[in-house]
Amino acid sequence: MNVMTKTERALEMKDMKISAKNVQVHYGDTHAIKDVSVEIEDKTVTAFIGPSGCGKSTFLRCLNRMNDTIDICRVEGDILLDGEDIYDKRVDPVQLRAKVGMVFQKPNPFPKSIYDNIAYGPRIHGLARNKAELDEIVEKSLRRGAIWDEVKDRLHAPGTGLSGGQQQRLCIARAVATEPEVLLMDEPCSALDPIATAQVEELIDELRQSYSVVIVTHSMQQAARVSQKTAFFHLGNLVEYDDTTKIFTNPEDPRTESYITGRIG
Amino acid sequence: MSAFWLLMIILALAAVGFILGRSRAISSVQGDRRQLHSLPNYYGFNVAMLAFVPAVLVLGAWVIIQPMMISSQVSTHIPAALYEDAGQLNLIMSDVKRVAEGLDVAIAQGVMSADEVSQLDTETTDVRAMLGNVGVALGSDVDPSVLKAAQEMRAKTTSGNLFMTIVVLIVASAGFVAAMLKTQGEFRARNAVESGVKALLIAAASIAILTTIGIVLSLIFNTITFFGMFPASDFLFGLTWSPEGRGGSEHLGILPLLWGTIYISIVALLVAVPIGLFAAVYLSEYASRATRAFAKPLLEVLAGIPTIVYGLFALTVVGPLLVNFFGADGLGWMQGARSVMTAGLVMGIMLIPFVSSLSDDIINAVPQAMRDGSYGLGATQSETVKQVVLPAALPGIVGAILLAASRAIGETMIVVMGAGAAARLDLNPFEAMTTVTAKIVSQLTGDSDFASPEALVAFALGMTLFLLTLGLNVLALYIVRKYREQYE
Numbered sequence: 001m002n003v004m005t006k007t008e009r010a011l012e013m014k015d016m017k018i019s020a021k022n023v024q025v026h027y028g029d030t031h032a033i034k035d036v037s038v039e040i041e042d043k044t045v046t047a048f049i050g051p052s053g054c055g056k057s058t059f060l061r062c063l064n065r066m067n068d069t070i071d072i073c074r075v076e077g078d079i080l081l082d083g084e085d086i087y088d089k090r091v092d093p094v095q096l097r098a099k100v101g102m103v104f105q106k107p108n109p110f111p112k113s114i115y116d117n118i119a120y121g122p123r124i125h126g127l128a129r130n131k132a133e134l135d136e137i138v139e140k141s142l143r144r145g146a147i148w149d150e151v152k153d154r155l156h157a158p159g160t161g162l163s164g165g166q167q168q169r170l171c172i173a174r175a176v177a178t179e180p181e182v183l184l185m186d187e188p189c190s191a192l193d194p195i196a197t198a199q200v201e202e203l204i205d206e207l208r209q210s211y212s213v214v215i216v217t218h219s220m221q222q223a224a225r226v227s228q229k230t231a232f233f234h235l236g237n238l239v240e241y242d243d244t245t246k247i248f249t250n251p252e253d254p255r256t257e258s259y260i261t262g263r264i265g
Numbered sequence: 266m267s268a269f270w271l272l273m274i275i276l277a278l279a280a281v282g283f284i285l286g287r288s289r290a291i292s293s294v295q296g297d298r299r300q301l302h303s304l305p306n307y308y309g310f311n312v313a314m315l316a317f318v319p320a321v322l323v324l325g326a327w328v329i330i331q332p333m334m335i336s337s338q339v340s341t342h343i344p345a346a347l348y349e350d351a352g353q354l355n356l357i358m359s360d361v362k363r364v365a366e367g368l369d370v371a372i373a374q375g376v377m378s379a380d381e382v383s384q385l386d387t388e389t390t391d392v393r394a395m396l397g398n399v400g401v402a403l404g405s406d407v408d409p410s411v412l413k414a415a416q417e418m419r420a421k422t423t424s425g426n427l428f429m430t431i432v433v434l435i436v437a438s439a440g441f442v443a444a445m446l447k448t449q450g451e452f453r454a455r456n457a458v459e460s461g462v463k464a465l466l467i468a469a470a471s472i473a474i475l476t477t478i479g480i481v482l483s484l485i486f487n488t489i490t491f492f493g494m495f496p497a498s499d500f501l502f503g504l505t506w507s508p509e510g511r512g513g514s515e516h517l518g519i520l521p522l523l524w525g526t527i528y529i530s531i532v533a534l535l536v537a538v539p540i541g542l543f544a545a546v547y548l549s550e551y552a553s554r555a556t557r558a559f560a561k562p563l564l565e566v567l568a569g570i571p572t573i574v575y576g577l578f579a580l581t582v583v584g585p586l587l588v589n590f591f592g593a594d595g596l597g598w599m600q601g602a603r604s605v606m607t608a609g610l611v612m613g614i615m616l617i618p619f620v621s622s623l624s625d626d627i628i629n630a631v632p633q634a635m636r637d638g639s640y641g642l643g644a645t646q647s648e649t650v651k652q653v654v655l656p657a658a659l660p661g662i663v664g665a666i667l668l669a670a671s672r673a674i675g676e677t678m679i680v681v682m683g684a685g686a687a688a689r690l691d692l693n694p695f696e697a698m699t700t701v702t703a704k705i706v707s708q709l710t711g712d713s714d715f716a717s718p719e720a721l722v723a724f725a726l727g728m729t730l731f732l733l734t735l736g737l738n739v740l741a742l743y744i745v746r747k748y749r750e751q752y753e
Contacts (some may be wrong), residue, residue, distance in 0.1 A: 066637065066641065069637075071553065071554065094643050094644070096643075097640060097641060097643040097644075098642070101642065102637075102641035104637055104638060108632070110635060110652075111656060111657045120644075120652065124642070124645075171638065174638075175641070178643060
């Protein structure tokens with residue numbers, strides 16, 4: 001019995017990709033994140049929902065230390081990736097961001113060719129030994145980004161010339177190309193039309209096979225469609241975190257219920 | 266009445282018009298302002314505008330045209346025997362003007378009456394001595410025909426001024442009355458004033474454009490005159506510049522000057538572009554907000570230093586410093602303190618703020634999303650700058666560099682003081698050379714005849730310079746515009 005529990009615990013430990021404990025974030029004088037603790041599982045889509053300004057994007061940006069680029073931002077508390085504190089002095093934020101990729105709200109392809117957009121990450125991290133390998137990585141990433149068929153004939157056309165939905169899938173493919181372990185997505189569909197949104201959602205579901213995906217979204221339908229776990233943020237607090245089905249059918253906190261039924265937000 | 270007092274009268278009329286127009290508008294609706302189409306002030310402005318603007322335009326045109334007409338009329342009375350060409354006639358006409366002014370002064374000081382002036386004769390009076398007494402010194406004795414012309418000019422000017430006063434006052438009052446008649450509750454004074462404002466703005470814009478056109482035209486015509494006297498092919502392809510020779514022996518080849526200009530500009534850009542660009546990258550990407558707020562204005566102070574001060578710096582500091590290393594005691598490449606290197610280095614320092622300030626703005630205009638995207642993929646700051654920010658900003662940066670280049674090409678003072686005045690085709694950057702601009706100065710500041718090829722060549726040089734910088738500016742604008750299209 002005792003042995004079993006140990007194995008079980010070990011299994012559970014392994015399944016936890018990111019665990020955040022008592023995270024506090026201050027922007028200057030503003031207390032943006034108040035004592036948030038979250039465990040994010042591996043190979044799962046976790047959705048962060050909540051009204052605008054509730055801190056879900058801020059929290060997301062803590063997970064790969066993107067907040068470091070903002071001078072006035074202070075982060076306290078522990079965030080562990082595979083059991084290692086990412087805010088430890090020994091951790092290089094640049095290396096961390098290679099492991100924890102990010103896709104932004106607005107598609108932001110670099111003003112380079114489609115090929116160079118994808119090859120950017122592999123090049124700076126030295127993932128390819130030669131041109132053939134790089135070509136392979138680019139093709140694989142574009143396929144995973146579900147955009148290969150649309151761009152395979154114009155890999156050297158500028159990435160900025162694609163449509164909004166294509167650009168966003170290009171950005172996802174670009175993030176995938178560096179082989180991250182976790183993919184953070186900050187409202188990846190808010191600038192897209194419904195068809196492109198559906199394509200991206202499908203893509204997220206596929207990405208779940210290999211990555212842990214964290215997605216911030218304003219659309220509760222989207223959270224319900226793509227995620228297995230959902231966290232509801234309100235005014236900088238994590239109000240509720242549970243299985244998506246439970247959050248949307250039987251929330252424990254009255255605030256969660258009000259939000260998903262549209263009474264606050 | 267003088268133009269100044271006339272202007273004052275019109276101004277007073279406009280001020281009265283403002284007050285009357287305003288009160289007339291209010292009384293036209295029995296004091297109920299809500300009945301007015303526009304605010305009462307607009308009615309006032311409208312009256313003031315109509316009283317002032319047409320009258321001032323007439324006044325201005327009159328003041329410019331009248332002297333020209335009178336002097337062309339009077340000049341027909343100068344006997345043809347006194348002059349040979351247009352230049353001499355001009356000299357005589359300026360004598361006439363001077364005598365006429367002298368006579369005015371004499372009347373103003375009460376030395377004689379207006380009647381006496383018109384009766385004045387060189388036979389009976391020593392006009393030169395008389396005018397000398399009232400403080401107007403003349404270069405030579407007054408010729409009878411000059412005195413006659415001066416008297417005629419005085420008479421015409423006096424009657425012209427009287428006529429001008431009458432016409433201007435009529436125009437001002439007509440505008441005043443017309444505007445007052447229109448001033449009623451339903452008159453759209455606001456729109457009228459609006460179109461007045463628009464006209465003012467258009468006028469300001471066209472003055473700038475017309476001036477440019479005027480300068481370009483004068484360059485073109487003088488260049489054509491020059492090429493009439495001097496073969497264009499010798500100017501464009503000549504390898505020697507030695508304007509001292511008179512007659513057929515002169516060499517006015519532009520190539521040594523053009524080479525000096527380009528050589529010095531290249532040295533300057535080699536200094537300014539890397540330093541300026543790195544400074545811009547530091548300021549926009551690495552510096553904290555406090556450092557930036559402190560360092561950027563400080564760097565821009567460099568742009569405010571007069572170029573003559575840079576010239577001094579070149580001559581007294583940089584030149585001797587270079588001589589220490591490259592002069593006779595050192596490597597022996599350099600003869601004196603003045604050289605391409607001296608001028609180029611100092612000009613480069615002058616251009617740093619141009620490059621850095623413009624590039625900084627352009628780098629800042631690169632969307633933050635680009636940087637986030639790069640950081641999000643695990644790129645370091647310098648990788649992000651090198652591979653994402655700079656390529657995105659490149660067209661703008663090229664534009665900034667080209668603007669700096671056209672500034673370098675047009676620079677004069679630093680060249681005069683730092684590079685010397687010897688026109689030379691040489692590859693040694695420690696040799697004294699000179700540029701197009703410096704030669705324009707030296708060609709026009711001597712005592713040479715303005716109609717000679719030695720002086721007129723300045724216009725051809727100016728034209729060359731103008732075409733060069735225009736080409737660079739157009740190229741820069743084209744590139745900057747293309748860049749803009751990419752991001753909006």
